[in-house]
Amino acid sequence: xxxxRQYLDFQAxxxxxxxxxxxxxxxxxANAGTPxxxxxxxxFETELQAQIQGPSIATSHKGHLDxxxxxxxxxxxxxxxxxxxxxxVELSVEQMEFSENTVRYATSxxxxxxxxxxxxxxxxxx
Amino acid sequence: MAxxxxxxxxxxxxxxxxxxxxxxxxxxxxxxxxxxxSADTAYRPLRTVFETVYETGFNSYSSNGHATxxxxxxxxxxxxxxxxxxxxxxxxxxxxxxxxAPVDVDEEMVEMMEASRQYQNNLEVxxxxxxxxxxxxxxxx
Numbered sequence: 392x393x394x395x396r397q398y399l400d401f402q403a404x405x406x407x408x409x410x411x412x413x414x415x416x417x418x419x420x421a422n423a424g425t426p427x428x429x430x431x432x433x434x435f436e437t438e439l440q441a442q443i444q445g446p447s448i449a450t451s452h453k454g455h456l457d458x459x460x461x462x463x464x465x466x467x468x469x470x471x472x473x474x475x476x477x478x479x480v481e482l483s484v485e486q487m488e489f490s491e492n493t494v495r496y497a498t499s500x501x502x503x504x505x506x507x508x509x510x511x512x513x514x515x516x517x
Numbered sequence: 518m519a520x521x522x523x524x525x526x527x528x529x530x531x532x533x534x535x536x537x538x539x540x541x542x543x544x545x546x547x548x549x550x551x552x553x554x555s556a557d558t559a560y561r562p563l564r565t566v567f568e569t570v571y572e573t574g575f576n577s578y579s580s581n582g583h584a585t586x587x588x589x590x591x592x593x594x595x596x597x598x599x600x601x602x603x604x605x606x607x608x609x610x611x612x613x614x615x616x617x618a619p620v621d622v623d624e625e626m627v628e629m630m631e632a633s634r635q636y637q638n639n640l641e642v643x644x645x646x647x648x649x650x651x652x653x654x655x656x657x658x
Contacts, residue, residue: 406653413524413646413649414523414524414527414582414583415582415583416642417524417528417642417646418527418582418583418585420528420639420642421527421528421530421531421585421586421639421642422531422569422584422585422586423635423638424535424567424586424631424635425567425568425569425586426567427569428569428584429577431577431582433582465582467577482638486638489642489645490645493645493649496649497649497652500649500653500656503656504656504657507656507657508657
């Protein structure tokens with residue numbers, strides 16, 4: 392069972408990070424008109440590295456701060472044109488990032504699908 | 518205050534907020550030509566005040582990045598009504614003046630364009646992610 396999981400794990404992690412990023416970018420787009428809102432994003436590569444490597448310091452209590460925790464790596468967007476109301480969402484940027492992210496999500500999904508169908512045909516012995 | 522669970526809550530509540538904004542704009546435009554007999558009762562344009570709602574934490578530093586929008590309040594703009602001399606108007610005061618709503622139609626149209634664009638953006642996000650989710654549900658078939 393572990394081998395199967397390892398076979399699918401990489402693309403599954405990628406899919407998970409893409410989904411998290413989608414929600415963040417969706418939040419940014421939703422708040423495009425809210426004064427004072429700071430746009431946030433994650434770096435896909437850093438997230439994937441963290442997923443593969445696992446936490447560097449073990450946390451044994453729920454009160455422990457996790458330096459590698461997902462919320463510690465959510466970055467703030469540096470706006471190209473800062474606006475007067477303190478909002479750092481730039482719709483053009485967010486929409487491009489969002490569309491890129493959805494395409495990459497679909498790509499990961501296709502890879503994952505191919506792996507599953509490959510496994511299925513191997514199991515069936517076709 | 519309902520919690521934010523997923524992107525549907527984020528986009529849905531944001532669309533709701535934009536809808537409230539569109540409704541206030543419609544009220545402003547509908548009242549653009551109304552006149553009253555005193556400055557106090559004259560219509561004042563309404564504006565929505567947006568506020569970010571975070572899933573966790575109370576500001577962007579302590580949140581997990583998931584955030585949607587709520588209308589925190591609807592304010593009346595503090596503008597002087599337009600004073601017009603219309604002695605034949607039945608609503609005119611003792612000096613023959615009526616007070617028109619200080620609604621700038623161009624300004625309202627710009628507000629309306631912006632609100633409807635924001636609404637469309639959120640709808641686009643939901644449509645895209647829903648399609649991806651449907652494909653994910655059918656994974657391995």
